[in-house]
Structure formats: C-alpha cells, structure tokens
Amino acid sequence: MICTEVRPEKHYIGRLPHNRDMIASIEDFCLKTHIEMGWFSLIGAVSSVTLGYYDQKQMVYVTSKADCRLEIASCSGNISRKDGKPFVHAHAVLTDEKGNAVGGHVFSETIIFAGEIHIQTFSGKPLDREHDHQTGLMLWRMFHP
Numbered sequence: 726m727i728c729t730e731v732r733p734e735k736h737y738i739g740r741l742p743h744n745r746d747m748i749a750s751i752e753d754f755c756l757k758t759h760i761e762m763g764w765f766s767l768i769g770a771v772s773s774v775t776l777g778y779y780d781q782k783q784m785v786y787v788t789s790k791a792d793c794r795l796e797i798a799s800c801s802g803n804i805s806r807k808d809g810k811p812f813v814h815a816h817a818v819l820t821d822e823k824g825n826a827v828g829g830h831v832f833s834e835t836i837i838f839a840g841e842i843h844i845q846t847f848s849g850k851p852l853d854r855e856h857d858h859q860t861g862l863m864l865w866r867m868f869h870p
C-alpha cells in the first residue's frame with residue numbers, strides 16, 4: 726500500500742441545495758471554499774439518480790439512470806483534484822419505500838431532493854487523479870517514499 730500523510734483541517738456541516746446535481750453542488754462548494762482534499766458522508770433523498778458499475782474486464786462504466794425518489798441510506802466519498810480542479814468521487818446506497826437497496830458509483834445527473842453533508846478537509850501534498858493503465862480508472866497519483 727502506498728499512502729501519503731495528511732493533516733485534518735476543517736469540518737463543514739451543511740445542507741445541499743434542492744433540485745440540484747449532487748456531485749456538481751459539492752464540487753462548486755469545494756471550488757468556492759478552496760477545498761482540494763477531503764472526505765465526506767451524506768444522507769438525504771434524491772429525486773433521480775444515475776449510478777454506475779465499473780466493468781473490470783471491459784474497463785468501462787455501465788450506468789443506469791432512474792427517475793425515482795429514493796432515500797440516501799448511505800453515501801460517502803472523497804475530494805481530490807482532477808485537471809487542477811476539485812473532483813468528487815462518491816458511492817451510495819439508496820433505498821425505496823420497501824427498503825430495497827441499490828448502490829454504486831454516483832454520477833452526475835443525480836438530483837438532490839434533500840441532503841445533509843459532513844465534510845472533513847485535509848491538508849498535505851495535493852492528491853491528483855491520473856489515468857491508471859492497469860484498471861483504466863482515474864486513480865490518485867501516489868509517490869513511492
């Protein structure tokens with residue numbers, strides 16, 4: 726495992742705007758408040774969702790969009806940099822009225838009905854994403870000690 730040391734900085738607690746894209750809302754907040762590294766958890770509800778599953782053999786995301794109102798039973802993610810800008814990577818478990826769950830990688834076009842978020846920011850060497858040849862994913866660039 727290759728890790729980089731970070732230092733805890735600030736905590737933010739807040740509400741996400743109604744009827745806005747979840748990922749864009751968090752990235753906009755990070756841009757405005759100069760957050761480049763952090764971790765967050767989020768609960769609430771969505772009015773539509775786009776989830777992805779990464780097909781490891783084909784090296785592509787398979788996405789599915791659903792216009793349905795679901796609870797965000799659990800959502801966590803991180804904030805790092807991609808192309809010099811704050812980039813949010815989030816996964817979520819969403820539930821319907823019967824408690825049935827779907828989950829996966831959260832894509833844009835996931836619209837927040839209501840959302841409460843806690844962000845923990847970090848300082849340290851900037852964490853940038855770059856293309857990883859083995860997985861085809863945009864992973865963190867890590868430096869061997």
Ligand code: ZN
Binds near residue numbers: 816
């Ligand atoms: Zn993911």
